[in-house]
Amino acid sequence: MTDCGKMIVVSGPSGAGKSTVLSRVMAADRSIVFSVSATTRKPREGEREGVNYFFTDQAGFCKMIENGELLEYAQYVENHYGTPRTPVEENLKKGLSVLFDIEVQGAMQLKSLCPEAILIFVIPPDFSQIENRLRARGTDSEKKILQRIKTARFEYSMAMNYDYIVINDDPDSAANEIKSIITAEKCRARNRQNYLTEVCSL
Numbered sequence: 001m002t003d004c005g006k007m008i009v010v011s012g013p014s015g016a017g018k019s020t021v022l023s024r025v026m027a028a029d030r031s032i033v034f035s036v037s038a039t040t041r042k043p044r045e046g047e048r049e050g051v052n053y054f055f056t057d058q059a060g061f062c063k064m065i066e067n068g069e070l071l072e073y074a075q076y077v078e079n080h081y082g083t084p085r086t087p088v089e090e091n092l093k094k095g096l097s098v099l100f101d102i103e104v105q106g107a108m109q110l111k112s113l114c115p116e117a118i119l120i121f122v123i124p125p126d127f128s129q130i131e132n133r134l135r136a137r138g139t140d141s142e143k144k145i146l147q148r149i150k151t152a153r154f155e156y157s158m159a160m161n162y163d164y165i166v167i168n169d170d171p172d173s174a175a176n177e178i179k180s181i182i183t184a185e186k187c188r189a190r191n192r193q194n195y196l197t198e199v200c201s202l
Contacts, residue, residue, distance in 0.1 A: 006097040006185060007088075007114055008032070010178070011107045012122035013152030014077075015133035017168045018101055021122060024175035025182075026099065032182070033091050035100045038064060041079040044139060054084065071113065074105035077147050081106065097182065104158045111161075118185050120178060121162040125169040127152075 012018045026032055038054040040061050049055055056064070061080050064070050073082030083100065091098050100110065110117050124130065130152050134145050159165055164181050168174040185191070 005031075005092045005095050006182065007092070007100065007110065007117040008097055008120065008178075008182060009100045009102065009107045009110055009117050010120045010122060011102060011104050011155065011162070012168075013130050013155045014148045015130040015137075015152070016122050016124055017133070017171060017174075018122050020171045021166075021168055021174045021178065022099060022101055024171055025178050028175070028179060029097075029182075031095075032097045032099050035083055035088055035098050035102075037081050037083055037100075037102065038070070039079060039081045041081075072102070072106040072109035074103060074109070076103045076105075077144065077151060083110070104155050108158075108161065118164075118181065119162040120164045120166055120181060121159045122166045122168050122174065123156070123159070125167050127156070 010018060010022060022034070026034060036050060036052070036054060038056055038061060040056060040058050041053070043049070043053070043055055047053065058080070061073075061082065064082065064084075065073060069085055070082035071085045071088060073080060075081075081103065083102065083106065088098050100107075102110070107119055111119055124133075131145070131149055134140065134148055140148070166174050166177045166181075
């Protein structure tokens with residue numbers, strides 16, 4: 001008898017260090033698989049198709065929406081992002097937990113569609129670190145950096161709609177907090193009723 005897979009939805013402003021934290025969560029638990037998003041954004045150096053994102057153009061993205069292929073989708077800083085439905089459903093059926101790295105609009109859509117989803121918001125210990133990290137990347141124009149900072153302020157205003165807030169002052173500590181959240185959620189009584197059925201009628 002095994003535990004059912006969980007939907008683990010992680011959001012946070014650009015520059016919060018989510019990718020580093022989530023890579024450490026994934027490395028520590030083979031029962032967690034990453035939900036690869038589709039996006040109209042151009043690939044960054046080192047990003048791979050089907051690993052980091054499914055890259056598509058605007059017409060292809062619209063077709064995915066029309067065909068009902070996306071669980072959620074939203075626009076973020078001039079680009080569109082969405083979650084392909086089929087891989088998520090297949091992994092959950094296998095008993096695997098699915099980890100989502102998506103922005104606030106998509107997270108709210110998923111929570112509405114799947115109330116059992118676990119929502120985690122990741123932030124640095126100080127908001128000023130958002131701007132510092134964005135500038136240190138050296139990948140965005142000044143206009144885009146200012147857009148991302150403005151978006152980050154909106155995202156912070158939505159944080160209390162999440163189940164948990166994780167402070168990323170150290171990637172290992174933040175990863176450990178997320179792993180602890182996942183473990184605790186799996187141990188909730190409602191998630192382990194199936195272990196009781198041999199003894200009592202529920």
